[in-house]
Amino acid sequence: MARPLLLVVDRDLDALARTEGELARRFGADFRVRGESDSTVALEQLRLAAERRDPVALVLADPWLPGVGGAELLRSVRTLHPDAARALLVPWGAWADRRTADEILRGMSHGDIDYYVLEPWSSPDELFCRTVSEFVQVWSRTVENRRREVVVVGAARDPRGHAVRSLLTRNGIPHAYLDRGTPEAVAVLRSVEAPEPTSEDGPLVIWLAALGGRVLLDPTDVEICRAWGIGTDLGGDGAHGGEDEVRDVDLLVVGAGPAGLAAAVYGSSEGLSVVCVEEQALGGQAGTSSLIRNYLGFSRGLSGAELAQRGFQQAWVFGARFVLTRRVTAVQPDAPPDGAGVPRFRATVSDVGEVRARAVLLATGVAYRRLGVPALEALSGSGVYYGANVSEAHGLAGAHTVIVGGGNSAGQAALHLQRYAAVVAIVVRTPDL
Ligand SMILES: Cc1cc2nc3c(=O)[nH]c(=O)nc-3n(C[C@H](O)[C@H](O)[C@H](O)COP(=O)(O)OP(=O)(O)OC[C@H]3O[C@@H](n4cnc5c(N)ncnc54)[C@H](O)[C@@H]3O)c2cc1C
Structure with missing residues (x-):
């Protein structure tokens, strides 16, 4: 397969050469870098790439291209190459130009562009390269057949396969899903010596390629989380403290949606011992969102799973403990240890026992209403x-x-x-x- 394309389209030939040079220098080893000054030619190249199924990772376009304008070109990219990142390329200071600002705002609100990128001004231009790297990293997560940290092989349209895919996606575990019976799936199953490699109906197989190559056959959610190193027990996740600490904490957070994650971050950053219990997946409802654009500090937007991962990592490095795939089923007052002092709470966590806490924060959000048909x-x-x-x-x-x-x-x-x-x-x- 051809190397993924990074395409820049700019009517200013000097700026085009600078951007193309900067892209080639930093990304040329892994990507094809092309520059075009004519948007009609660029569009034709993109159509050809789509026909040949050649991957396109990023298109940068000057807003004021003659003929097919930058935003219009990028709108076409959205359908020709749905996974490609798309940004208007503007010179430094362009934010003060009302016309350019309006073009960016319109492009973003219509979904034609992901964001805007400032032209490289010096070489190396680390800000430019960082922005492109971030686009490329997000794009790389959408490429199905790329070598993945985790590979799942299951029957096509299998409800359990869907549940596992959803669990992995929402918990930010990078993975590829291969339908049983396809040549890629057969090759993977043979390479890990899984049973029934050519069958379309065998067990669901998870190959933890990045974690020593361990293989799980028809695993439960608990087994998947544990294998990836996510805590599912009150005994701790092996990284922080022992069992007693997790069973007796300052703050118990119920639910790891955005509210629960925020509580875990702020509680633990204030020095409280925190345990956060989540029944389904990190991020709650937000974890199913493809793009969140209104979260403070993320002007380009980010996926809900990415937001959840960042919140989880932030809480984790402050020492908060997480217990996933478990439900808090009851919370009741508990007598203080010495019979006086501050009242406490005792919470029952499904399958793993009880936690005592000085405070309980319920961040249980909402659950989907089902159609009931x-x-x-x-x-x-x-x-x-x-x-x-x-x-x-x-x-x-x-x-x-x-x-x-x-x-x-x-x-x-x-x-x-x-x-x-x-x-x-x-x-x-x-x-x-
Ligand atoms: C598809 C989609 C896109 C969205 N996009 C945006 C957006 O762009 N911008 C925006 O501002 N908002 C968006 N929202 C809304 C946003 O996601 C919610 O407002 C937000 O997730 C609410 O956060 P929360 O933590 O209060 O609750 P939730 O996200 O509902 O999380 C609650 C968590 O608690 C867990 N839980 C419940 N009961 C228990 C229990 N007994 N024990 C253990 N765990 C339990 C649940 O499993 C869940 O994970 C979107 C929502 C959806 C569904």
Whole structure:
């Protein structure tokens, strides 16, 4: 397969040469770097690449290209190469130019561009290279057949396969999912000596390629998290303290959505001993979001899974402990140890026992209301998905899809899925969105 393309389109030939040179110097070993001054020629190249299925990682475009303008060119890239990052390339100081600012704001609000990039001004230009690296890193996570840290092989449209994919995606575990029976899946199963390598219906196999090559057969969620080193017990995750510490803490946080993660960060950063129990996955609802643009400090936006990972890492380095795949089923007052002093709480955590805490913070958020149509419930995980537009998007390439609901999440899912699916229809019971 051809090396992924980094394409820059700029009518200013000096600026074009500078940007192309900077890209080639820093990224030339792994990417094809091309510069074009004519947007029609650039568009033709992008069409050809799409026909040949050559990967495109990033397109940078001058907003004021004659003919097909920068934002228009990048709008076409969105459908030709759904995974490619797209940014307007502007000179330093352009933010003060109202026309350019309007073009950036319009491009972002219409979803034509991901962001804007300042032209390299000196060489090496570390700010420019860092911005491009970040785009390329996000793009690399979307490439299905890239060598992955974790490889899952399961039957196509298998509900358990969907559940595992969702668990891995939402917990920020980089992975590839291969359908059983495909040549790639057979090769992986043979290489790890898994049973029934050529069958389309054998066990679900997880190959932890980056973690010593361990192989799991039909694992439970608990086994998957443990194998990846995520805590699932009150006995601690092996990195912080012993069992007593986790069973007797200052603060118990129930739920690891954005609210629970924030509580874990601020509690532990103030020196409290914190344990955070999460039933499903880090990030809660936000973990299913393809792009969050309104979180303070992330002007370019980031996926919900990425946000959750960052929150988790931040809490972890302050010493907070996490217990995943467990549910807090009861919280009750507990007598203080010496019969006087500050009252405490005792919480029951499913399958692993009790935690005592001076304070309990309930960050349990909300759960999806299900449709309750028996015929659809039966297909849950194999064609009918709840909030899975990120983990399932690639698998829906070329498919006809229907989104049920008319709120923000439905709109976001439609925008994300239209990059892959042949048809996206929204069914909404009210007259408007
Ligand atoms: C697809 C989508 C896109 C979104 N995009 C945006 C956006 O762009 N910008 C924005 O501001 N908001 C967005 N939102 C909304 C945002 O995600 C929510 O407002 C936010 O996640 C609420 O955070 P929370 O921590 O309060 O609750 P939740 O995210 O609901 O998390 C609660 C967590 O608690 C866990 N839990 C519940 N009960 C228990 C229990 N008994 N024991 C253990 N764990 C338990 C759940 O499993 C869950 O993980 C989006 C939501 C969705 C679904």
